[in-house]
Amino acid sequence: MFKRYLSSTLIKRISSSLDEKAYQVTTYARPDDLCITRGSNAKLYDDINGKEFIDFTAGIAVTALGHANPKVAEILFEQGSKLIHSSNLYYNAECLDLSRKLIEKTRKFGGQYDASKVFLCNSGAEANEAALKFAKKHGVSINGKKQGLISFENSFHGRTMGSLSVTSNPKYRTPFGSLVPNVTFLNVNDELTKLTDFISSKKDETAGLIVEPIQGEGGIFPIPTETLIQLRKVCKDNDVVVIYDEIQCGLGRSGKLWAHSYLPKEAHPDIFTTAKALGNGFPIAATIVNEKINNALKVGDHGTTYGGNPLGCAVSKYVVDVIADEKFLEQVEEKGQLFQERLLKLKERFPKQIVDIRGKGLIIGAEFSEAPTRVIAKARELGLLVITAGKSTARFVPALTIENETIEKGLDIFEKAVESVYA
Numbered sequence: 389m390f391k392r393y394l395s396s397t398l399i400k401r402i403s404s405s406l407d408e409k410a411y412q413v414t415t416y417a418r419p420d421d422l423c424i425t426r427g428s429n430a431k432l433y434d435d436i437n438g439k440e441f442i443d444f445t446a447g448i449a450v451t452a453l454g455h456a457n458p459k460v461a462e463i464l465f466e467q468g469s470k471l472i473h474s475s476n477l478y479y480n481a482e483c484l485d486l487s488r489k490l491i492e493k494t495r496k497f498g499g500q501y502d503a504s505k506v507f508l509c510n511s512g513a514e515a516n517e518a519a520l521k522f523a524k525k526h527g528v529s530i531n532g533k534k535q536g537l538i539s540f541e542n543s544f545h546g547r548t549m550g551s552l553s554v555t556s557n558p559k560y561r562t563p564f565g566s567l568v569p570n571v572t573f574l575n576v577n578d579e580l581t582k583l584t585d586f587i588s589s590k591k592d593e594t595a596g597l598i599v600e601p602i603q604g605e606g607g608i609f610p611i612p613t614e615t616l617i618q619l620r621k622v623c624k625d626n627d628v629v630v631i632y633d634e635i636q637c638g639l640g641r642s643g644k645l646w647a648h649s650y651l652p653k654e655a656h657p658d659i660f661t662t663a664k665a666l667g668n669g670f671p672i673a674a675t676i677v678n679e680k681i682n683n684a685l686k687v688g689d690h691g692t693t694y695g696g697n698p699l700g701c702a703v704s705k706y707v708v709d710v711i712a713d714e715k716f717l718e719q720v721e722e723k724g725q726l727f728q729e730r731l732l733k734l735k736e737r738f739p740k741q742i743v744d745i746r747g748k749g750l751i752i753g754a755e756f757s758e759a760p761t762r763v764i765a766k767a768r769e770l771g772l773l774v775i776t777a778g779k780s781t782a783r784f785v786p787a788l789t790i791e792n793e794t795i796e797k798g799l800d801i802f803e804k805a806v807e808s809v810y811a
């Protein structure tokens with residue numbers, strides 16, 4: 389029944405031999421019995437092994453408007469038939485239009501109040517790379533030593549050398565020897581005065597501070613509002629550029645347009661970055677800055693061949709229009725509540741094994757007392773895809789368009805998996 393979706397030659401080749409794996413570098417651990425061939429909103433299908441899954445991963449918080457979104461497919465076809473790429477040597481209309489939209493919607497939906505300019509690129513790491521370079525350029529323009537960066541324990545900002553340098557996890561860092569120098573990792577749970585005193589004391593050597601308003605890969609930890617307010621204040625007083633990494637938690641996922649839309653104006657950043665949901669799976673990312681940062685930049689400071697291509701921009705315009713809508717954002721919050729209520733009930737039944745439920749909107753974590761590897765494997769066996777975050781948290785980041793019924797069915801499966809492992 390499933391096989392008609394794929395060419396018979398491909399099915400035969402893939403299913404007859406796992407040797408196809410021999411052509412992939414050894415950087416991912418993936419289950420051997422699963423090969424995704426198509427999707428539909430919050431469902432994924434493996435036509436090779438004849439399996440169907442409820443998907444609580446959305447390609448790691450990417451396909452916010454669902455897999456195989458028909459409108460996205462139509463835009464890809466229509467724009468692809470007109471112009472895919474023309475380079476940054478010339479303006480293109482889609483890029484101009486998306487940039488305007490990002491700024492206008494950001495300001496309208498409670499995001500960075502002084503957002504002013506957009507740099508478009510292709511992935512989260514690249515958007516952060518641009519943000520870090522912009523912050524350093526600003527710092528260096530004040531004094532040659534003002535180059536250092538501050539980040540936080542539990543953070544994840546990407547795998548390129550710059551973004552990796554501000555990513556705390558030693559597992560990702562240590563294999564690569566020396567990274568960008570002058571990076572300090574602070575603990576967001578430390579006393580606020582300890583954090584702010586440190587930043588003031590390093591003001592002459594610090595260009596920027598980068599933080600995820602809701603730490604994603606680290607285990608779904610929303611940073612307390614007061615912490616962000618105080619960090620922003622000390623950075624402003626000491627001319628340290630504040631970067632919010634909203635690559636995972638942004639664009640509707642938290643139930644607001646940006647996770648920092650929950651914050652008062654005085655806690656807004658100088659720069660924020662977005663990727664993942666921005667293209668609903670088509671690779672596109674953006675670094676959004678205020679005038680202060682833009683004034684530190686000049687022609688030639690940064691660039692990218694593919695960034696701002698008409699195809700990605702056409703898709704993103706649609707994504708931003710759909711998500712920047714009060715009703716759409718409200719339903720994200722409601723669905724998030726449904727998740728949290730059911731997960732809290734499950735925690736009551738398994739208080740020793742499930743130690744915390746946290747998150748906002750549809751970025752939710754269920755922390756276990758051990759790595760939830762067995763629960764996740766069991767859920768997959770029963771038809772549900774979930775991922776981990778940090779060492780011991782199951783992460784729920786489904787499509788923002790997931791139906792309530794699919795949430796309920798998926799959580800039924802998750803409960804069964806927990807029961808099967810712990811009951």
Ligand SMILES: Cc1ncc(COP(=O)(O)O)c(C=O)c1O
Pocket residue numbers: 448511512513514516544545546547600604605633634635636637663664
């Ligand atoms: C908060 C955050 N920043 C940056 C990145 C890196 O994005 P990409 O994988 O698109 O380079 C990720 C990816 O998971 C992320 O969650």
